[in-house]
């Protein structure tokens with residue numbers, strides 16, 4: 001019989017160590033190692049092989065070109081926004097963690113997805129938090145098909161696997177992983193050790209049987225999921241469901257994905273009929289005041305595979321401080337500092353005695369350089385207290401020599417903005433369209449000074 005393992009586990013991050021340590025080598029927290037009895041190295045008993053975690057078949061050596069490169073089999077979640085974030089649907093045998101603050105809509109979206117998927121395969125929804133009555137009432141209110149989905153109220157990972165071995169579902173939701181526990185582990189439920197061991201146990205089951213495993217994880221105030229590093233190396237895909245400034249909308253984004261890109265955004269609206277996907281979300285963050293205001297301009301970001309229109313706001317005011325403030329929301333602060341230096345050197349505009357605040361409206365986070373030009377134009381507009389035209393937008397990277405560099409997908413960005421009624425654009429010359437776009441006047445610029453002249 002397998003012997004039980006004793007280990008020291010960091011209560012902050014779940015890092016494991018054979019001996020006690022004063023400081024955790026992973027998360028650097030002090031005095032967080034607690035002795036935990038982890039039970040026998042638990043592995044579901046399916047298939048009898050695969051005890052070592054080796055997922056392939058014993059096919060012997062192959063050269064790289066002999067390896068079968070067929071794509072992992074996938075199936076749809078039933079919502080194209082979710083599929084997009086997953087990288088094209090669920091991958092069989094993968095473990096997906098869905099994180100978000102309480103109330104983000106994790107349970108709602110997963111219930112919708114499972115009711116849909118259950119129409120074509122065995123599906124199991126395990127709830128450790130809400131009662132089955134609550135969930136059934138919600139499903140009924142949302143008008144979901146409820147006749148096929150199997151429900152289980154359970155918090156023991158071993159019991160869940162025992163049920164799954166009988167039912168053989170193709171997909172399992174665990175809502176939430178934070179309330180799951182393993183009998184063999186003598187740490188308190190909810191603690192990092194329990195969460196980690198349960199997740200590892202369920203994930204091994206999923207891998208061995210080709211089941212899709214969806215783990216719900218609540219995020220704490222500091223945006224960590226039950227200890228930051230606990231689960232991220234166990235699971236294949238981590239998806240965060242976040243709120244936006246507009247309380248109706250939810251943004252879904254993969255922060256880790258072994259089976260796809262991590263920069264795809266999925267956008268949903270929380271309605272009284274559940275989570276509805278927003279199919280054409282490029283302009284949902286635009287809700288400007290009708291009269292022009294200084295310091296505001298539209299830019300077009302590229303999120304994954306599609307454009308997203310955002311408003312960038314700057315506020316520039318006389319600084320009372322020796323060291324003026326550079327504050328950004330949704331944009332890298334160092335990037336703003338760099339842009340302001342370029343503005344001084346290559347635009348002749350000084351901000352060294354000014355506090356500069358920059359905000360990307362709607363809670364959007366800019367992760368690319370295409371918002372550089374618009375950011376600087378917003379700063380100049382605020383500094384001069386002179387509003388830019390409402391129908392103007394700009395994008396482009398600004399280089400250290402004051403050059404305006406082209407960005408990817410310029411054509412698509414221009415077309416999308418034109419579709420939403422914008423009539424004037426300032427963009428890198430190389431992004432100027434070869435064929436004119438109807439109703440849109442495009443000014444191409446090489447240098448920052450040309451862009452400043454254009455406004």
Ligand code: TYD
Nearest residue numbers: 102103104105106107108270271272273274
């Ligand atoms: P829920 O899915 O329970 O969030 P989570 O599982 O992430 O904690 O969503 C709860 C919130 O969503 C709650 O504030 C009520 C709201 N909601 C709606 O607005 N419409 C709906 O149809 C449903 C089911 C919930």
Ligand code: MG
Nearest residue numbers: 106107108175
């Ligand atoms: Mg929930």
